[in-house]
Amino acid sequence: MALPPYAGPLETTWYYGFRFLCACIFIFLITPILVIIPLSFNVEPYFTFTEGMLAFDPDSYSLRWYRDFVNNTQWRHSVENSFIIAISSTILATFLGTMAALGLSKSHMPYRSLMMGLLISPMIVPLIISAAGMYFFYSNIGLDQTYLGIILAHTALGTPFVVITVTATLVGFDHSLTRASANLGASPTVTFFKVIMPLILPGVISGALFAFVTSFDEVVVVLFLAGFEQRTIPRQMWSGIREQISPTILAVATILVMFSVVLLAALELLRRRNNRLRGIV
Amino acid sequence: MANEIIGGDVVLAADGTPLKASLNKAMRKNRIRALLLVTPLFLFIVFSFLIPIVEMTFRSVDNWQVGTLMPKTTTALAGWDGKALPDEPVFAALIQDLQAGAKAREIGKVGTRLNYEKSGLRGMITRSGKKSLKVKEGPYKEKILKMHKKWKDLETWTVIKRNTAPYTMGYYLNAVDMKYDKSGEIVMRDENRRIYGKLFLRTFAISMAITLICVMLAYPIAYLLATLPLRYSNLLMIFVLLPFWTSLLVRTTAWIVMLQSQGVLNDLFVFFGLVSDDNRLQLIYNLTGTIVAMTHILLPFMVLPLYSVMKTISPSYMCAALSLGANPMVAFIRVYMPQTLSGIVAGSILVFILSIGYYITPALVGGTDGTLISNQIAYHMQKSLNWGLAGALGALLLSSVLALYLIYNKIVGVDNMRFG
Numbered sequence: 001m002a003l004p005p006y007a008g009p010l011e012t013t014w015y016y017g018f019r020f021l022c023a024c025i026f027i028f029l030i031t032p033i034l035v036i037i038p039l040s041f042n043v044e045p046y047f048t049f050t051e052g053m054l055a056f057d058p059d060s061y062s063l064r065w066y067r068d069f070v071n072n073t074q075w076r077h078s079v080e081n082s083f084i085i086a087i088s089s090t091i092l093a094t095f096l097g098t099m100a101a102l103g104l105s106k107s108h109m110p111y112r113s114l115m116m117g118l119l120i121s122p123m124i125v126p127l128i129i130s131a132a133g134m135y136f137f138y139s140n141i142g143l144d145q146t147y148l149g150i151i152l153a154h155t156a157l158g159t160p161f162v163v164i165t166v167t168a169t170l171v172g173f174d175h176s177l178t179r180a181s182a183n184l185g186a187s188p189t190v191t192f193f194k195v196i197m198p199l200i201l202p203g204v205i206s207g208a209l210f211a212f213v214t215s216f217d218e219v220v221v222v223l224f225l226a227g228f229e230q231r232t233i234p235r236q237m238w239s240g241i242r243e244q245i246s247p248t249i250l251a252v253a254t255i256l257v258m259f260s261v262v263l264l265a266a267l268e269l270l271r272r273r274n275n276r277l278r279g280i281v
Numbered sequence: 282m283a284n285e286i287i288g289g290d291v292v293l294a295a296d297g298t299p300l301k302a303s304l305n306k307a308m309r310k311n312r313i314r315a316l317l318l319v320t321p322l323f324l325f326i327v328f329s330f331l332i333p334i335v336e337m338t339f340r341s342v343d344n345w346q347v348g349t350l351m352p353k354t355t356t357a358l359a360g361w362d363g364k365a366l367p368d369e370p371v372f373a374a375l376i377q378d379l380q381a382g383a384k385a386r387e388i389g390k391v392g393t394r395l396n397y398e399k400s401g402l403r404g405m406i407t408r409s410g411k412k413s414l415k416v417k418e419g420p421y422k423e424k425i426l427k428m429h430k431k432w433k434d435l436e437t438w439t440v441i442k443r444n445t446a447p448y449t450m451g452y453y454l455n456a457v458d459m460k461y462d463k464s465g466e467i468v469m470r471d472e473n474r475r476i477y478g479k480l481f482l483r484t485f486a487i488s489m490a491i492t493l494i495c496v497m498l499a500y501p502i503a504y505l506l507a508t509l510p511l512r513y514s515n516l517l518m519i520f521v522l523l524p525f526w527t528s529l530l531v532r533t534t535a536w537i538v539m540l541q542s543q544g545v546l547n548d549l550f551v552f553f554g555l556v557s558d559d560n561r562l563q564l565i566y567n568l569t570g571t572i573v574a575m576t577h578i579l580l581p582f583m584v585l586p587l588y589s590v591m592k593t594i595s596p597s598y599m600c601a602a603l604s605l606g607a608n609p610m611v612a613f614i615r616v617y618m619p620q621t622l623s624g625i626v627a628g629s630i631l632v633f634i635l636s637i638g639y640y641i642t643p644a645l646v647g648g649t650d651g652t653l654i655s656n657q658i659a660y661h662m663q664k665s666l667n668w669g670l671a672g673a674l675g676a677l678l679l680s681s682v683l684a685l686y687l688i689y690n691k692i693v694g695v696d697n698m699r700f701g
Contacts, residue, residue, distance in 0.1 A: 018505075025501065025502050029581075032535035032536055032577065036538055096321055096322040099318045103315040103318030108314075110312060122330050126637070126638020126655060132337055132662050133333035136336060137333035137336055155325070156329045217529055219530060220640055234528065234529070234530045237531075238530060249534055253531040253535065256527065256528045260527045263526055
């Protein structure tokens with residue numbers, strides 16, 4: 001879309017005007033995320049840039065809020081909780097979701113689209129409704145304010161992503177490979193682990209990543225189901241924003257942004273690997 | 282089935298059974314295998330997700346309180362014609378129910394239920410419950426009428442009689458700003474007491490606005506990303522994907538930092554002299570805050586589908602239009618844009634669905650005029666404990682989301698949904 005050499009003044013204006021507009025939108029997207037990073041090193045307990053910060057005075061910057069985050073038992077506990085809950089629900093969701101996706105992509109599956117609709121419903125139903133429903137149901141069976149309850153709830157919310165990504169991977173799957181494997185004498189189990197699994201692994205992993213992020217970032221269900229013991233990082237941030245505003249939240253936010261950069265890189269690598277495996281490059 | 286044996290009229294498989302039966306058997310086996318793979322997740326979703334939601338929506342019509350806690354009155358009122366205050370037998374039944382309810386400390390639930398229909402009845406029931414314990418003998422009618430003046434009101438009895446039914450429309454009526462009037466007819470509420478219908482309309486209007494802004498912001502950058510050489514567009518894609526992958530609460534916090542009155546944006550305005558220091562703009566904890574923050578959060582959901590559609594459009598169409606003499610503007614509108622329509626529709630429905638059910642961001646940055654229907658559901662779940670109304674509002678929200686989703690599925694197909 002380079003500007004052709006014969007472009008007149010109108011086209012030139014339009015060309016640069018359009019790029020300027022796009023630049024503004026990109027700035028809108030990225031600025032809020034970048035702004036919190038320097039502010040998290042603020043020495044003062046404010047959410048704003050102090051004059052010292054703007055003058056790049058080293059004394060205006062400190063690791064105070066990061067120390068606060070590390071030394072605060074509540075925050076530490078919430079980090080543990082977030083990982084325990086996210087990892088357990090990711091394992092469950094990946095296992096259940098991959099199995100279901102394998103079943104759904106078989107051509108013999110009866111009521112395929114209805115089934116698909118039901119299985120991905122947790123992704124469509126507004127979170128507040130899911131959370132309210134689960135709140136009543138889980139307290140009736142005594143699972144509210146337990147780790148198990150939240151893990152099961154997050155598993156339900158995460159499975160649609162696994163089902164969708166794995167099904168998408170299986171769309172391009174060459175079924176003659178399994179027949180070839182069976183023909184060569186492999187049992188269905190061996191075929192699964194030696195032939196199918198390596199091919200769909202990128203899809204499974206990216207589905208698992210989605211399930212992990214869904215659980216790790218989820219706060220509505222946690223608000224309804226969790227007791228004080230099960231507070232996760234987002235839950236802690238929620239009360240941080242509502243009750244006792246302190247730049248510790250910004251320190252946590254910065255760490256989470258770094259965490260999502262790592263996730264983004266992981267996904268990109270997966271995508272490239274997946275494309276290479278399918279020969280798309 | 283390579284070694285089929287021809288035996289008479291019927292084609293036989295290797296083991297001697299007819300080929301058709303053998304094939305059917307194999308197909309059935311395959312079908313069962315497919316079902317077995319799906320079953321665990323299916324059961325899990327049904328039990329951990331669908332049943333809870335059905336149960337919650339059931340609460341929106343459930344009306345157990347009066348029928349269960351005042352069984353004798355319920356029976357006695359069955360034959361009441363509603364034209365005048367009931368007679369002594371009803372009052373005798375009522376006193377027994379009140380006494381039993383007061384002893385079990387359950388009568389308050391009846392009061393709370395009736396109070397949703399007509400305010401003041403909670404006080405009447407609880408006070409009468411307490412007083413009823415002192416009543417030893419009849420005539421009960423006279424004594425009960427003295428307990429609270431509302432017992433003399435015919436409307437009280439109409440409300441009680443209506444709520445002896447095990448199911449009610451009351452919560453739904455409330456959710457769309459209607460009510461029963463004195464004679465039991467369904468009418469609109471007074472102008473100044475209409476809350477939820479307005480809130481639904483506002484939720485739809487705000488979501489519509491957010492969707493429109495998202496289309497307007499997403500279209501140019503999706504176009505740029507789709508037409509730039511891959512090495513630049515991959516780099517610029519980070520600007521879209523990083524916000525997409527960043528925690529929701531982080532982004533909401535970031536917008537609080539940006540928009541609050543001592544925040545970055547206001548500081549910039551003051552620095553450039555656009556507003557005076559003591560006259561900073563109120564950009565957050567109101568409608569503006571909700572729209573800005575939610576647009577930012579939902580924008581990637583619009584950019585990604587648009588981008589994937591634009592990526593498939595061959596540039597030769599535009600070249601053809603230009604070489605046939607269309608000016609660039611006309612070519613863009615008549616040739617390029619129609620091809621992106623499916624992407625616009627897909628992204629818009631997605632963003633709209635997500636925004637009408639949004640809770641977290643409006644709750645944190647919405648103040649009072651920037652909150653949506655979800656916030657009202659959460660309020661009734663956690664604070665007012667009017668679960669029937671929460672259920673009714675939830676069911677209405679859910680049905681509109683499901684309707685939109687069906688349209689989305691028709692147009693896009695959920696199998697084609699892509700993330701990242």
